[in-house]
Amino acid sequence: MEWIIYLFLINITSYLVMGYDKKQARVKKFRVSERNLFILTVIGGSIGTYMGMKQHRHKTKHRTFTVGVPLIISIQIILAAFIIFR
Numbered sequence: 001m002e003w004i005i006y007l008f009l010i011n012i013t014s015y016l017v018m019g020y021d022k023k024q025a026r027v028k029k030f031r032v033s034e035r036n037l038f039i040l041t042v043i044g045g046s047i048g049t050y051m052g053m054k055q056h057r058h059k060t061k062h063r064t065f066t067v068g069v070p071l072i073i074s075i076q077i078i079l080a081a082f083i084i085f086r
Contacts, residue, residue: 007044014045018052018059025058034059038068046073 017040021032037059041049050069052058059065 010040010043010045011048011051014040014048015052015055016048018049019056022052022056022058034062034064037065041069041072044076046076 014037017032017037021037024031037049046069050073053060053065053069
């Protein structure tokens, strides 16, 4: 049950950080590093990152994000299925 709460919170955080970074990009202020965005993605916020990319139209021209985030989601789904059905 705790992992469901964790995934919910990390995905909301990832989504909000993507929106924040887009806002900062528009006004040319301090940005969130791509490294930190990917860290949030890898530690469980992949769906939030993906939704933030689509909703805020952010990082959609960066191949590392357009390919990387769906790849991370796929890997996470495979790992979850392996853990659940082993």
